[in-house]
Amino acid sequence: MQHHKIILPKKDDSTPAKEYQLKADTELRITVDATERASISLASGKAEIFGREITLDQPAIVSNASVAVYAVNDSVVVVPIAFATML
DSSP states (O other), X not given: OOEEEEEEOOOOTTOOEEEXXXXXXXXXXXXXXXXXXXXXXXEESOEEETTEXXXXXXXXXXOSEEEEEEESSSEEEEEEOTTOEEO
């Protein structure tokens, strides 16, 4: 299984977003500190966070957590990036 990791720094509401194209059975790892919130949305495909499906019309809001977005099938996930670091 392939892993991608993003560390989100402090940001404001004007932070641009980046689309990550995930192949089936891969994860996008995201860490958001306690003072921040990140809205993770699904542009296409099927993906989950902690086993809960992200729907096309309802973004997942993450704060004070490290999460893995798991792609059930080929998916496009949108994440605010600011100065994100991909590891």
